[in-house]
Amino acid sequence: MPELYTAGDITRISGADGADATREPGRSPFRKDYSRLLHAPSFRRLQGKTQLFPGTESDFFRNRLTHSLEVAQIAGGIARRLNSLDAQRPQIDPDLVEFAGLAHDLGHPPFGHNGERALDELMRQFGGFEGNAQTLRILGQVERKEIIDRAGIRRYDCGLDLCHRTLASILKYDKVIALERPTGALIEKGYYETEAALVERIKAAVSQGYSGRFKTLECQIMDLADDIAYSTYDLEDSMHAGFATPLTLMDSLINDEQICVAVLRRTNKSLAENGYEGIAAGELWEFAAEIFGDAGFGSSCPAEPNASELLKTALAGVQCFTVDRNLSSNGTSRTFFTADRVGRLISNVELAWNESYPAFSTVRLTRDALIQVEIVKHLNFELVIRSPRLAVVEYRGKDIVRDIFTALRESKGGLLPQDWKSRYHSAQHESEAATCRVICDFVAGMTDRYAVEFHSAIAGEGASIFRPL
Structure with missing residues (x-):
């Protein structure tokens, strides 16, 4: 019987072998990836992003972070139950499915669906914006972790340097998003052209010769867990509200x-x-x-x-x-x-x-x-x-996202924080699409509150030069 997890699954983006147990015995490659995500800034920022109701209304309502924790718990529960039904079958790794649950919403921008629509409109000629595609981009590139490769060279271009099977667990849609689309055409779910080479590497490492729809078992479990959580806990919040x-x-x-x-x-x-x-x-x-x-x-x-x-x-x-x-x-x-x-x-x-x-x-x-x-x-x-009360909040957020993106683009990166400014200048050597993608990454990573504060600062609404952006 073929194994559920192979040597290719645990190779990392940097080329390192994720199974190197000489430094950290007792911790699996997937558990290590779980830990890397847990300590990542993009994961912490989920606490400031709205799930259904704005966190400013009540501390009872779920946010993207608590929702992700619930999805991870449900995904782990599904994996453990399926494992218990047949102990002779290769066992699904709970750490891997829980990672997928924790990571699945990383790409969501501030202000929910309207924030996503605003960024997509602004990026229409440069590949658009889509939450799932952004999640892969964050894990594979936007996050910065210092990696020392086998040649002893320090690298910062591997995101969290996760295992290929770990990245496959959040790859829900096996389709590259077109760089340009006609006006009015909706974006299709998939991954950006900028991550196309990474996706090919993931498939080569994980597919084991498989030629059907690329959606791993762990990704499917995460997807089910998300639906279960969404259809249960969002309902609970709606009833409470x-x-x-x-x-x-x-x-x-x-x-x-x-x-x-x-x-x-x-x-x-x-x-x-x-x-x-x-x-x-x-x-x-x-x-x-x-x-x-x-x-x-x-x-x-x-x-x-x-x-x-x-x-x-x-x-x-x-x-x-x-x-x-x-x-x-x-x-x-x-x-x-x-x-x-x-x-x-x-x-x-x-x-x-x-x-x-x-x-x-x-x-x-x-x-x-x-x-x-x-x-x-x-x-x-x-x-x-789609209720009018929530629509008003999201509509206001759409304008905020649009204003911030436009100001950053017009300033040619001058309003970006220092670490992001260096990314912008590096992208200037590539293309306008690359610089716009850097700005998009920065705005998409904002929490709702930070976006409001940033917008107030650039709009001159009581801003102080002593308060950093």
């Missing part, structure tokens, strides 16, 4: 045709991608009700055996209202609901082992579990992310 309740979710599906059609279309798209049969609108409502079924939603209150149908219907309505109120206002009820839901979803992950190419074995949720995840994901997007 009063943006959504079980009844409002059901009401929108049943009475808002536009939302129902959008959720149904996206859910069926995901079902088709996973090889499942689609569903109709009536089934959509049924599955939506089942999401809260274990919390008592839809069940009847105790009644006399000979109670009228009207009374039974009324009591069922009362029970739905009670569950709705508890999940909206009772933190203990929400915590129980989310913990139970995550556990059930993890137990519904299936593994199809690939005997010839174990690294490209496939995982997926069962059909019923996938439908529930997709319904909550897309309902949360329609009702919360």
Whole structure:
């Protein structure tokens, strides 16, 4: 039986062998990569980036850092459960899938989706901006770690100098992004042209002769964990904030045709991608009700055996209202609901082992579990992310990102901090696209608060020359 992890998997970007145990016995190459990420500035900055609700509103809401920690924990839970189902099969490395969970959102810029749109518009003629592509770029180039290669030369061009299999764990989309696109054309998810050579090296080290879709087992587990976390904990935050309740979710599906059609279309798209049969609108409502079924939603209150149908219907309505109120206002009820839901979803992950190419074995949720995840994901997007209150915050952020990028470009890097200024000057010897990419890297790495402060400084809003940028 082929091994799940080979010698090529643990070679590093610099060419070093990640399995060198003479210096650090007892620590695997993937655990070392996990540690390097944990101590990286780009990882710490996730605490200042919005997940769903701005952190300035409440310290309860998740940010990109806490979300990533939850994704890593769920990914590790999936790996350990799959390992326990067959002890004779090569075991999935939990450190590697947890790394992928921690790293998957590194590329997100300040101010969420609108920050991403702003950078993409500004970089349209130079390869655009895409969060997943930016994550690979951060790990492979933007982060600076001093490396002494085999020739004894100090290098700073290898990012965190991670193992090739580690980088493969965050490579979700196997497609290079076009350098230029027509006006109005949306960016396609993938990786930048600047990382094309790196991706080829990753594939050469990891693929083991495999010629199908390049998405490793660990990357698939991370992707599932992200969906589970997003469809559970973002829902919890939405209920805590009063943006959504079980009844409002059901009401929108049943009475808002536009939302129902959008959720149904996206859910069926995901079902088709996973090889499942689609569903109709009536089934959509049924599955939506089942999401809260274990919390008592839809069940009847105790009644006399000979109670009228009207009374039974009324009591069922009362029970739905009670569950709705508890999940909206009772933190203990929400915590129980989310913990139970995550556990059930993890137990519904299936593994199809690939005997010839174990690294490209496939995982997926069962059909019923996938439908529930997709319904909550897309309902949360329609009702919360696209709500006017959040749209106002993100729209304001888009202007801030655009203003900062424009000012940095017009100053020819003069407004950049010293370490970034040296990167800009090096890029000047290459092309305009290279200098714009450096500016884009700098802006994308900003936290929400730092972006606001930087914008205030360049706009002259109470800025002091003694406060560094």
